[in-house]
Amino acid sequence: VRHNASLLLSGIVIDRDSEVPLAVQLYDELRQAIVSGQLRRGARIPSTRALAADLEISRNTVAAAYDYLLGEGYIQSRSGAGSVVSSALPEDHLSSDPGDALSDGTNDNHLALRGVVLAEGADHVSPYEPPRPFVVGTPDVSEFPFDVWSRLLLKHWRSPLMRMVCSVDAAGYLKLREAITHYVGAARGLRCTPERVFVVSGSRQGLDMAVRLLVDRNDEVLMEDPGYPGARSAFEGAGARLYPLDIDEEGARVPDGRVKAKMAFLTPSHQYPLGMTMSLERRKKWLAWAESNSAWIIEDDFDSEFRYAGRPEPAMQGLDQSGRVIYLGTFSKTLLPSLRLGFVVLPECLVQPFRRARAVIDGFPPILEQAVLAEFIHDGHFGRHVRRMRMLYDERRLTLETEFAREMQGIIALDPCDTGIHVVGWLADGITEQDTIKAAAASGFHLRGLQPCRIRPAQRQGLLLGFAAAQPEELRRSVRILAPAMRRLESN
């Protein structure tokens, strides 16, 4: 009996706006169709080409879904005759013959389903950008104290040599973990011991590891909307479902009791991208939520060292009584992105799982620059550098505000900014992010809109404007070059 493939196609619903990757949606739909009997045993399923064309998605996506169905035994491939629904479904037998699952692996060049999901997740990653006016997330690397660093490099490279090259710890160099413990305790109010500090290759690796260890495919993760696209990549790359959180002036809102999730990704010290600091009351609500749901909170504290007004709010981690907060810190903003040094402060119960996972993932972090950074922090260079950069960035922030107030009035309105290295600028009605970015590019500037940070579509148009990566004079000049192009948008 041959069933027509169009029978199947009519039932498949693919939601392009969903945060669930297309290949996963297709796999789910096909599996449901098979399990429900809508697609009967022995029925021929369409070729990857036909289904891709029909659904207007890529062939690789279809192939990945088919591969997974093949691997699980829902479909079988007949050489030359395409694939058919298996005559015996995995659901049929209590303990399936291990031989079954591997008998039909006609994969040609395809990624694994999770490989497709992982690579698709990368859609949201913003590329690192070299220092330029308005660039977001890039510090001024030219102000880095290269002399001090060189001296420490040489010192640690020559002596105590053997200890250094042989001191291997999956969690990172102990002296660095001690220095970090001291720093985050004093400067960020964390409750922490060196045993709970885990050195990673940028906070991104910390997030990826937390997601690999704590989130399964289809698990729900709460995320600020708008939020950090890099985190969205990590979650979508893991096949998680995103639940978008509303944001008000106190920060991300705690969802009502019906919403359960494995994890919430939050930026309490400095909401990314909008910039508010979460209120103490809201922090307590989140911690209560995490405790009552046995859920994890990822606290991404990415640039709160640069605070220009008022006292810095201590990190949420310091308030956590029940060990639900995973704290991410980074030296990419305070020092150099190219060092690839960040850290995670873990709840006690996750220390061993992280150590074990690291052994499989990449062994341990490289040692030389960890040793240098440990001494750099210990000797007070780090604190001095951050204080110095805070003053420099403050001047740049004020320059940007002054210039925008003068040159961009009625076109772009900057939010107040008291923390970090970028500010949000809201576009006047009728001006779109897209047009703004295009016009700026024609003047030689790369601007970044808010849309990539949004999980749900929103009308309000805005820009992220970095002010750290250029001197005040260059910022001033750049605003004056940009302004006429922006004014033309207004008159259109």
Add this chain to the structure above:
Amino acid sequence: VRHNASLLLSGIVIDRDSEVPLAVQLYDELRQAIVSGQLRRGARIPSTRALAADLEISRNTVAAAYDYLLGEGYIQSRSGAGSVVSSALPEDHLSSDPGDALSDGTNDNHLALRGVVLAEGADHVSPYEPPRPFVVGTPDVSEFPFDVWSRLLLKHWRSPLMRMVCSVDAAGYLKLREAITHYVGAARGLRCTPERVFVVSGSRQGLDMAVRLLVDRNDEVLMEDPGYPGARSAFEGAGARLYPLDIDEEGARVPDGRVKAKMAFLTPSHQYPLGMTMSLERRKKWLAWAESNSAWIIEDDFDSEFRYAGRPEPAMQGLDQSGRVIYLGTFSKTLLPSLRLGFVVLPECLVQPFRRARAVIDGFPPILEQAVLAEFIHDGHFGRHVRRMRMLYDERRLTLETEFAREMQGIIALDPCDTGIHVVGWLADGITEQDTIKAAAASGFHLRGLQPCRIRPAQRQGLLLGFAAAQPEELRRSVRILAPAMRRLESN
């Protein structure tokens, strides 16, 4: 209606010898029991404590399986009353309500299922060991040309500064990829371009990335038996099924046509741990297998730079006409493990997926030591260092052979060794690896047995004996200290 939990327990079969992680086995068994109706809807499932005790596995394992079943909607948790089989199974509805899957996430402190699998995989990882006589896989770091390296460190740190700290590429520093391309082409016979070289934090990261992109849970992976435990960790950590390959004097045997797999992990230049070089004919057979099965071959070329007799066999990758080989290289054996520098040479079609995945995983590799290594290779220091170490290691290899022939006759018989930095020693009948390791530890030496490399249990007892990490005099002395302890084993 309450069904007795023992009804369920009687049906569950857990295979401790299986390469499938326990949590995954348990998840599969429970899901099958539910789908088949053996466990009816509404039936109470046993507490994690009870099931763990009954099956004699850890509670965490049971909890991980339950969490996954909860997440997929097969079971529901009732606060205070444990968990029950869902009244509506995922199989019931064609397109399940996204609200369903997240309504019941009563996870308490548990890792995700895949987190458990990942952390369990780490069981096979051998810890890095500091240089000592007989230690396996550790080079002699004291012979490293620290002066040359310091000079290059300083040079690259001072100038061309900005280019270096701003040159960000997910695949690694271009000049290093060019240097690697040149080196592997000349020394290892690879066909390669800088675009296809991907710098990683040790070859372990390259393997982990390949597995994340190319292997789904339950996919079949072929692996040499005995083989490299680190690779086993990567595969089991991904939930893959291992198919063990027999090994003969020509290397790993190609399985018969019925065996299909996504991937084969091979060490053609120097079989780990047994040490043979794969014959040309066998390499061709493997390449034909990969092509006809559209499967991937991971070629791990971990220490073949140290070849003491005959011409080095070029890498298998150079023979590959159909782009099925993923080549792993490392500087951990030739230079220093603490550098965390390795590389992957990718087939064309995997370059973009690797770049995209890297953006999510850890962004890009740290730059300073990449720049130093690029020049270290380019200026010929690398070639000189490898040649020098090959001579030193050759002397140590001969020392070990001579001393063992004299001191260990009748107890441990060394295999011939023409490549690498360890040799296999076979124990005489009646002497076990376990007893040998215990006796050696009492004399202050850490020996490593073959068992951790074995996928299938085997009678023959042997040791891996590293000879690189100690000077000849120290090796000689160590063998003489060890010998009496070994002799006592014989007489028992």
